[in-house]
Amino acid sequence: MENGQIIQLLAGFYDVLTDEGKVIRTRARGNFRKNKISPLVGDFVEFKTAEDDTGYITSILDRKNTLVRPPLANIDQAIVVTACVEPDFSSNLLDRQLVALEEKHIQPQIYFSKTDLLNTEQVEHFQEISDYYQSIGYSVYFEPDAFSASNLKKLRNSFKDQLTIFMGQTGAGKSTLLNHIDPALNIETGAVSQALNRGKHTTRKVSLLPIDGGLVADTPGFSTYAVFEMDEYELKEDFVDFVHYAANCQFRECLHLNEPNCGVKKALDEGKILESRYQNYLQFMELIRAQKPKYKQKGYQKKTNRRKSK
């Protein structure tokens, strides 16, 4: 029995990267189909190798998390590529991405792009935003040249032993950044870019590229942030900066809305929490309440999936 991680799915074959760094082409044992478990890229698997050197997967280990688009398992971290301008920065979109990642236990990093297009005043503004997100525990990349050697070095150092995905709205600079990380990728960039955005309604194929001791997905994740896959109580935990102050709330169930003696609102009044974070929180809360019936269904599916993969 050998162990490895699936890095590519091709015409029914799964390419498994072994602990020794070899890539073995495998098939899934028929059993999986009966149990309705299909291996995903990113899965940690056990496999056996036959005499002719072809392998077959015998089991899939428990998944930490999964993504539907692209189909991927066991994502450790996500680089949230965030344009300061063109398209204009939206704290709402950034926070949406952060809570979606927190909910799936994927560690976010915030990578500001198009910093070269900012004037002095804008730089000061973004420096404050950058400092805030840094202060609440996120790695933030904010340099006058988004692709400076130091930015890229810091990013590449974070890849080791991680499965990393890139995300961010169209035009944010994901492909450009990936090309800077590895020019051999030679991904098409610009308005007509197709390589990383193969249409929102087709199933995207995803491969994991071994880079700097880790694996990097060649297809960006989370193409839509419209749906919140969490309830109100999960949302408040996903605002990582609120959690600390929530210890001061009078009620343990406090949702930091209109409850008396709320530690989060107190911190907000004292300027310790970024105003836009709280405003976005209120908006997400409303959206979650409005979509509740849909979520319940989703939550149910999520749990059954989890059980099946065990």
Ligand SMILES: Nc1nc2c(ncn2[C@@H]2O[C@H](COP(=O)(O)OP(=O)(O)OP(=O)(O)O)[C@@H](O)[C@H]2O)c(=O)[nH]1
């Ligand atoms: N000035 C400047 N331009 C940038 C920067 N990053 C990306 N661009 C440009 O912005 C445009 C969009 O960049 P892409 O890398 O294609 O963006 P993307 O996020 O991959 O976009 P999609 O493929 O649509 O998802 C391209 O014309 C890039 O050259 C930057 O830091 N500074």
Ligand SMILES: [Zn+2]
């Ligand atoms: Zn509270």
